[in-house]
Amino acid sequence: MAWIHRRGPRDVSRAPDVSVIVAVYNAMPYLTKCLTSLVRQSIGLDRLEIIAVNDGSTDGSGKQLDRFASRYPDTFTVIHQANSGGPAAPSNRGLERATGRYVFFIGADDYLGLQALERMVSAADRFSSDVLLVRMVGVNGRWVPRDIFASTEMDIDLFASALPFALSNTKLFRRELIERLRLRYPEDLRVGSDQPFTLAACLHARRISALADYDYYYSVRRRNQGNITYRSSHEERLRCTEEIMDFTARLLEPGPRRDAISRRHFTIELPKLLRADFLGLDRASQERVCTGIARLVERYLTETIREHLDVSRRLRLALAHGGHLDELLEVIRQDVGPDRPQIIVEGDQVFLGYHCFRSSQLSLPDCVFRITDVPAQSVAAQLDVTAVGWGVGEDGKRALMLTAHSPVELTTSGAKAVRMFAGAIPGRVTVDALGDGAGTVVRTQFSLARLLADCLPLGERRDLRVSVDVNGATGDVRLRMPSGLGWPSRIGRRGYRPYRIAPTNGSDGQLVIDVVPVTVDRVVGRLRRALRRRSY
Numbered sequence: 001m002a003w004i005h006r007r008g009p010r011d012v013s014r015a016p017d018v019s020v021i022v023a024v025y026n027a028m029p030y031l032t033k034c035l036t037s038l039v040r041q042s043i044g045l046d047r048l049e050i051i052a053v054n055d056g057s058t059d060g061s062g063k064q065l066d067r068f069a070s071r072y073p074d075t076f077t078v079i080h081q082a083n084s085g086g087p088a089a090p091s092n093r094g095l096e097r098a099t100g101r102y103v104f105f106i107g108a109d110d111y112l113g114l115q116a117l118e119r120m121v122s123a124a125d126r127f128s129s130d131v132l133l134v135r136m137v138g139v140n141g142r143w144v145p146r147d148i149f150a151s152t153e154m155d156i157d158l159f160a161s162a163l164p165f166a167l168s169n170t171k172l173f174r175r176e177l178i179e180r181l182r183l184r185y186p187e188d189l190r191v192g193s194d195q196p197f198t199l200a201a202c203l204h205a206r207r208i209s210a211l212a213d214y215d216y217y218y219s220v221r222r223r224n225q226g227n228i229t230y231r232s233s234h235e236e237r238l239r240c241t242e243e244i245m246d247f248t249a250r251l252l253e254p255g256p257r258r259d260a261i262s263r264r265h266f267t268i269e270l271p272k273l274l275r276a277d278f279l280g281l282d283r284a285s286q287e288r289v290c291t292g293i294a295r296l297v298e299r300y301l302t303e304t305i306r307e308h309l310d311v312s313r314r315l316r317l318a319l320a321h322g323g324h325l326d327e328l329l330e331v332i333r334q335d336v337g338p339d340r341p342q343i344i345v346e347g348d349q350v351f352l353g354y355h356c357f358r359s360s361q362l363s364l365p366d367c368v369f370r371i372t373d374v375p376a377q378s379v380a381a382q383l384d385v386t387a388v389g390w391g392v393g394e395d396g397k398r399a400l401m402l403t404a405h406s407p408v409e410l411t412t413s414g415a416k417a418v419r420m421f422a423g424a425i426p427g428r429v430t431v432d433a434l435g436d437g438a439g440t441v442v443r444t445q446f447s448l449a450r451l452l453a454d455c456l457p458l459g460e461r462r463d464l465r466v467s468v469d470v471n472g473a474t475g476d477v478r479l480r481m482p483s484g485l486g487w488p489s490r491i492g493r494r495g496y497r498p499y500r501i502a503p504t505n506g507s508d509g510q511l512v513i514d515v516v517p518v519t520v521d522r523v524v525g526r527l528r529r530a531l532r533r534r535s536y
Contacts, residue, residue, distance in 0.1 A: 017047040017121045018102045019175070021094030023087040024052055026059040027108035030220055035068050037111035043118035045075045051097050052076065053090035056083025061108070088185035088193035091169070095184065098175060105169040105194070109220045116216040120172045123211055127154045130205035131198075132172040133163070134216035140461060142221035149212040156208040159260040163202065165268070169194035170217055173201055186247075191232050191240040192269075196247045199261065203251060221461075234273050234281060238292045241269040245300055256304070263305045266317065270296065274316045276336045279329060290320040290328065297321040311352045311369055318368050319356075327356050336480075340384070383442060383466050385479055385511055388503045390490055393445040394428060398490070400446040400503070400513070402427070404466070404479065406439050417469040420444040422451060422513050423462030442466070451501055451515060452494045459499070459516040478510040491518065 020038055024031060038050055050072075054062040062080055069076035079093055091105065102121060106112065116134065124132045133156070136144040145166035148156075156163055177183075183200055185193045202208055232240075245265055252258040270293055278286065297317055306314060312335055319328040331354055334341060344351040351369045356362055383404045393399030402420070420427040420442070427444035434441060451462070464479045489502035498518040503511060 016049045016100040017043065018049075018104055018117055018172070019094075019098035019100035020048065020050045020104050020106060020117070021091060021098065022050065022052040022106055022108050023055060023090035023094065024057060024061050024065065024108040025055040025083065025087075025090075026057050027061050028059045028064060030109040030222065031061050031064055033111050034106065034108055035064070037114070038106070039068070039072055039075065040114055041112065041117045042115045043121065045072065047121075048075060048117065049098070049100055050076050051079070051094040053079045053081065053093045055081060055087075055090040084187065086187070086190040086193060088187040088189060091185050091193075092187065095178065100175060103173045103175045103178060104171070106217075107170070107219070109222055110170075111218050111220070113215050113218070115214065119211065119214055120216065123209065124172055124174070127207060127209045129154075129172075129207045129209040130174045130177045131202055131208045133166065133208070133210040134170075134172070135210075135212045135214065136170065136217045136219050137215045138221070138461075139218050140221040140459065142219045142461075144219050148210055151210075152212045153210045154207070156210055158202045158208065159257045163208070164261045164264045167195045167198045167202075167264070169198050170219070171198065174205075177201060177205060186243070189240045189243060191237050192244050193240075195244050199248065200251065234278065234289050235285065235292070237269070238273055238289055241265055242292060242296060244269075245296055249300065254302075258300075259302055259304050262300045262302075263308055265296070266301060266305055266309060267313065271313045271316060274320065274328070274332060276332060279332055283325075286325055286329075290323065290325055293317065293320040294323065311354075311371060315354060315356075315364075315368055318364060319362075322362070322364075324362060327359075327362060330355055338384075383477075383479065385464075388488070388511075390488055391445075393447060395447070398448040398492075400448065400451065400490075400501070402444045402446070402464070404442045404444070406442070417467075418442055419467040420446075421463075421465045421467065422446050423460070425450050425454070425462065446513075448490065448492050448501065451513065452492050452499055455494065455499065455515045459514070462513045462515065464503075464511045464513065480510060 022034065022038075027034070035050075035052075038048070039045065041048060052065045052068075054065055062078075065076075065078045069078045077097055079090075079097070081090070081093065084090065095103065102124060104117065104120070120132055120134060123129070133148060135149040138144040145162065147162035148166045158164070178201065181200065181204055183197055185197050187193070189196075245262060248258060248261050252261065273289055273293065278289070281289070298321065301317065301321075309317070312331075315331055316328060319325075319331060334355060341352040341354045341357075344353045344357070349366075350371045351357065351366065352371060354369065356364065357369050358366070383406045385402060385404050387401075387403040389401050391399060391401045393401075400422075418429055418431050420429050425446065427446045430443045432441045432443070433439075465476060466479055467474060467476045469475075489500055491498055491500055493499070500514070500516050500518050502514050502516075504514055
């Protein structure tokens with residue numbers, strides 16, 4: 001049973017400009033920064049209401065919400081309820097009490113730039129926007145969409161933009177649109193419940209706009225991976241994805257507009273179910289996941305979508321669709337192991353030579369293996385890291401040294417330029433052909449000073465990427481984490497503040513560099529862990 005800590009009296013003659021809704025479940029200590037960023041907004045508390053719904057937290061989040069409500073009684077409404085199992089129900093409870101002209105949803109782990117809400121409301125009023133997207137920043141290595149925020153745009157086409165790949169609810173919505181359509185979150189979806197809500201709002205919006213002029217929204221990746229997406233099983237995520245795709249099909253007739261939305265699911269959600277962690281499921285679970293994916297391939301995978309998928313995704317979906325579980329497991333092992341598929345060139349066609357390429361037992365057509373995007377992408381993907389360490393760079397200063405090997409002789413494959421990046425930071429690259437068919441070695445130096453220069457105060461996770469130009473086209477891929485290598489870290493300083501810089505593996509098995517501030521709490525925590533290990 002819910003109980004409510006109501007906000008104090010407000011001037012009812014004027015509705016707040018924006019209602020901020022926060023669904024909260026065990027979000028400490030991140031919640032404190034989230035709420036602090038809200039009460040400090042430049043828009044002012046008189047133009048703002050905050051509706052926080054505590055969904056059965058057990059970590060002190062509820063008490064923290066009550067503390068803020070007591071301190072800002074004219075601004076906060078806090079609702080306490082039993083745990084519902086996901087963010088949909090608390091988001092709906094917040095919508096029921098919202099009175100602002102606009103509604104904005106924020107994750108309890110996340111926080112806003114201090115001018116965010118004022119800039120949003122001003123732009124939405126100026127553009128007459130029903131839905132407004134704002135530029136996001138990933139914190140602690142959290143992935144956020146970037147393409148949709150390349151520039152500020154007054155009018156965005158849902159079907160001709162990158163918006164289908166950015167359907168989270170972290171947007172400003174005109175509340176009149178939400179109430180006119182009676183939009184609510186489907187409460188039976190533990191994962192992805194914001195996608196149907198956002199899709200329906202965007203589909204019926206008179207105008208969708210995007211702002212890229214400010215760092216509005218900081219999306220935080222929890223160190224303990226406490227987000228519900230990480231906690232949900234493969235089968236639960238599959239069920240939610242199927243319901244979302246069926247919802248899309250009810251909204252849109254078959255054709256290019258539906259394909260523009262469904263492409264997202266075949267590019268992101270379904271391939272995520274067939275990553276390396278799929279290998280650890282029991283056989284029965286693997287078979288159920290494959291059966292569910294096969295249903296969705298049968299219903300919604302059109303040739304247009306298929307041609308936009310890379311070979312690895314296309315092949316995994318084809319094997320799941322055909323019920324070839326053993327071959328699927330081998331493909332996943334081949335993608336994450338040292339025996340990666342080689343490039344096969346036949347005339348003007350380029351294929352990836354997985355173990356099942358032209359297998360007489362499977363009879364998969366060559367088009368499944370054909371590279372239909374940029375061949376340069378596959379050339380870049382051939383590079384594997386073989387060594388990571390610290391040394392002295394060409395400028396005489398400390399640098400992260402990285403060595404990668406490609407079985408392809410890059411010069412004979414048409415490659416004209418090879419570049420390495422740590423986030424947006426370019427490395428100093430040298431390329432040496434080994435000859436005799438032994439391939440190419442690429443060596444890169446990343447200056448320690450450059451790795452620290454643009455780092456956010458809370459730290460940053462930088463993807464390591466390689467970019468290769470081939471025949472006028474560019475392939476850009478993230479480097480894989482090498483197995484069996486050590487991960488040497490270094491302490492560096494930016495001003496008076498120390499940071500730890502460490503190569504490590506990302507959540508999807510890719511090589512990343514963590515730049516993390518060294519704090520007293522972190523030092524004490526490491527000492528405690530070291531002492532515990534010694535006591536065993």
